[in-house]
Amino acid sequence: MSESSTGGSQGKATFTRRRFIIGTVGVSAVAALGGTVVRAPRAAASSPPSGPPTTTLPLPTTTEPEQLLLTWGSDPAREVTVSWNAPGTVAQPAPTLAVSTKPITAGNPGWLIKLPDPKPLDVTQRYADAASVSFTDELNGQTTYFYHVQLTGLEPGTRYYYQVSDGAAAPSTAGASFETAPAGRAKFRFSSYGDLATPSWDLNTSGNIWHESCDNSWYAVTAIENPGDGRGAPLFHLLNGDLCYANLDVDNAPGVWRDFGNNVARSAANRPWMPALGNHECEFGTDTRSGQPGDAPGGIAAQGAAGNHWNGPYGFGHYLSRFLLPDNGLTNWDGNRLRGNFYSFGVGTVKFISLDADDVIYQDGAANYVIDTANTPPETTTTGAEIPNGTTNYTRFYTGGLTLDASGNSLVPDYASGQPNPQTIWLERTLADARRDWSVDMIVVFMHQVPMSTSTSGNGSDLAIRQAWLPLFDKYEVDLVLGSSCSGGAEKGLMLCQPSCRFRSSVALGLPVTEPQPCAASGWLSRRWLPLGSRTAASRTP
């Protein structure tokens, strides 16, 4: 076990936007070997399975900590949240976290934080600084356990060591270290991609193949720890949605998430990984869209046909259990707090904004291709839930509506409905605050679906993002927009404003924005937006 190098270092006051963008693209372009500071579980299987399992497979009943995960708080110079999991369906007896600026040893036990007994996920409630959360997957009945400690009052630019324990009679522990963000103007590296998926059977903890398993998922995490250019790992990573595609393995979503969590922990135990929601985080279940148990006559089997086919709030039950992200302070119309669905944080002089484009896009959740054979009966899962053939999750406007502003062919919060889209209102307020703040030089937005791409055959872009959010990105001069979700002829997702021009979309120019899939090779839009590659899922490339 060895400590990895750090990505953050103090910079000079002459730092410019141009230099920042060049440095960022460099991080995305490199590939490398890598090490890890935490246990990296490997497959127990000795030969490949024939394909994804079609029945629910058991999860472990052991409790040793795994799936370590760091995320920033709202102020990354002083706030880091440490999260971890039990391996399967048994809660840890007495979980604890120890933290210190020196390695945790028998002689230096650190500051010890004890966690409470787990409570089922309830996003109507505020989290305590230390929280244990359980979530029961509604399609296979498995309950898994998540532990979170929100550390505050940390020192900027400082390395902290931590160790988590299950608190068993013979305790099992795991740990690593992290560095807080620098305070004020400073040089740092970050990395970004999405569509990570899970490794294939030979590199998965479980030894299973899931629907989107791909060994690039393993090597992509390795590359974050060692970019291979001799400049060290990034300070943190942005994971732009479609994390593991657990929604496609309807009988084993918790098992898919576990393999994802252990793969990512090889890096996320050492540096924050900040996610955005993608369409594949929206999972089938038996709840209403707001996450309340469906009460259609006929019990569990009848809920799907009645439209109660969501796994927790908006289908995001696993995501919201696993990640305790910066709080946007908003409560939705249905009483659910929207913490973590979209959020912002600042590192150095850069404001980062994570958006949930599921709330805006015209596209659906793309979840139906597992069960889309014509004239076939519903998919019946382990719990007896029945998902009708062809069902898809559609969460557009789950926070509130947008309406067309014909003068600019743009989408704006629908105040007349009494339920205007709060994410878009929050986005404009956050952008305006950042542009008024003299300590913010740059604004970086990351999300899953992209406003445009070079794909001509897939869901590479979404008109609604261009209508609702590009005018705001233009107005407030967002410097960089990172995405991921492209399918078809091009796997592109990172969008870079060419430094020689200002951000101006057709709205700002008084022209319509109606292209369903604008192509980077033609048209005036390509002069202002430059899609670059970032998707990781592909064939094996060590």
Ligand SMILES: [Fe+2]
């Ligand atoms: Fe996607």
